[in-house]
Amino acid sequence: MGKLKIPQPVWITSDETLSDACQRWLTEPYLAVDTEFIRTTTFYPEAGLVQIADSTGCTLIDPLQIRDWTPFAEVLQHPLVVKVFHACAEDLEVCRRLTGVMPSPLADTQLGGAFAGLGGVMGFQRLVKEVLNINLPKEETRSDWLKRPLREEQVEYAVADVHYLYRLYPKLMSMLKKLGRQNWLSEDCDQLLLGAEKSEKAGAYYRRVKMAWKLRPQELLVLQHLVLWREEEARERNVPRNKVVDDNALWNIARFKSRHREQLAKAGVSPAIIREDGDTLLNIVDEVMAADKNAWPKQLDRPLSPQAGQWLKLLKEAVASKAEMLGIPPELLARKKALESLVRSGFPNGPFRLPDSLSGWRKAEIGDYLIQILQDQTRVIALRKVSHDQSIV
Template sequence: LGLGDQMGYARLVEALLNIQLEKSQSRTDWARRPLNDKQVAYALDDVRYLSQIFPLIQQRLIEKNRLSWLDNDFQQLSDAQTYLPDPEQAWKKIRSAQNLKGVQLAILQKMGSWRENEAINKNRPRRWILGDEVLVDMAKQAPKNKSDLSPIRGANSDYLNQYHATWLHLIQQAQQMPPTQWPNLPIREKLNSHQEILADLLMMIVRYQAHRHNISPPMIASRKQIEKMLINGKQQLNNDWRGSLVNETFANLLAGKSQIIIEDGIVKIID
């Protein structure tokens, strides 16, 4: 709808209703009670305009024949499976894992899985359980007893006292795994020089079509998605509304059926 891809609620209310929301209570500690009148009004602002915004957005989508575009997106967003984490794969989200190897990665996987399950069960952020740097230090040092765990910076003392035996057991389990079962770092394939040029060309088409349809380019595809597509040996996006905007142009341009021209400083793609 041309509203941008990083449109926050306050900006959306202002753009559609020309109403500026109050921001003075944004740092409120909402756990403290009772709330004063300003805090209550601020909280109500989060929902009071939704009933006015919804029909405006819906009508714009209908007018542009784009309501069906969102069906697949909404289906995915409302599917609980989309949000179910895989604890065994949690270690891959730890950036410093790149500095580990061999059995260190096995330890990180075990500890990362434990932290993920603990965070889910306690409904707390992962870092409140154990920070990434703590897990990495454990993987590097492979502590053998509680006294080895104590010097590790950032380890919560309460968790250390409560779970040190569990952690040491997990570390021992990892060390007993045969090397064939150690996890491997994900290999990030890189584009070759020809693919880099092709990715630039396809991203130009994405931006071109986004401009034509007055939508933000990342809503169609990001550079990372285009690179992944090429690495996987494909030259088209999925057959959803995003693909419908660019796939035919991709195919025609790559087959030499279309060409890019610049006319009066404006980029055009013609057949």
């Protein structure tokens, strides 16, 4: 790391110095932002460092010393200051945890690199090597960022990441401009923010449980309430969800409607949770089983039929071909979930409706073509039906 030409960082360890720095950042066209955190045994990421690079250099904010994040929240939401991250999903959580807001407008260089034709899900080191021809080591990725003082190697690692992120961004934007894809990045970053906001809405978390589609509506309601309880407990205890109860155990409780502690054990609930929360879990089942049918959720979609699966295969092939022409990963053009949603929207007779994830720039690049493919399939079915009816006559 010592051979890298990186600036000496300015440390921020007080609310006053953070406020002063934020006034300066409000005048910058863009900021490179990175965070270091620990999340091995907790539900929430625990911030250990926030790094900022601007036109004057690099700044390290010690979140263990800051109490008032209001000025930084203003920076994160200023509409004329682009906040640049790389693979930002967990960084967004850290920002929201510290400040209560999400950074907007946002630019993610991992997405930018993919849209520029540099490859799929690229790590930061690889992208820096590709664009800036600089080798960054990875040794400090799993450091203890909550321990003080930080080691010199940790500080250099943290500064290098945000310093080269700042240099990377304009080069990527220049590449995207030549390809006419700047709006692709801005649209997808807006969708990232929307997705991060929706992730806080726990009411639909039960849909993520594997095999939830096999449950009947009343069982789904049990699962929904169990998942909500687990979410509240995981956040309250600040532990990962599966440290409370894992998905498989919750599914078993819902499917077999556990009424006794012995049944909780058979479902896969740990003895410690049964001792502490067994009555609560059983009460949830009892209360939901007594609920009116009007409260039952709609049964989840079953897997596609074999014929619908063939239509899905046609769409995947079309996406793969178009993605190859564009020089981007197929999953970035259209994910399987979006294609399934498109098939389900009108199978087997149409009409078909593009899901939100295939709107915007994707509609012109692939969405309208996918609709055409499905409409062609419905015409084939209609012609076969007419031919069949005529043969009977």
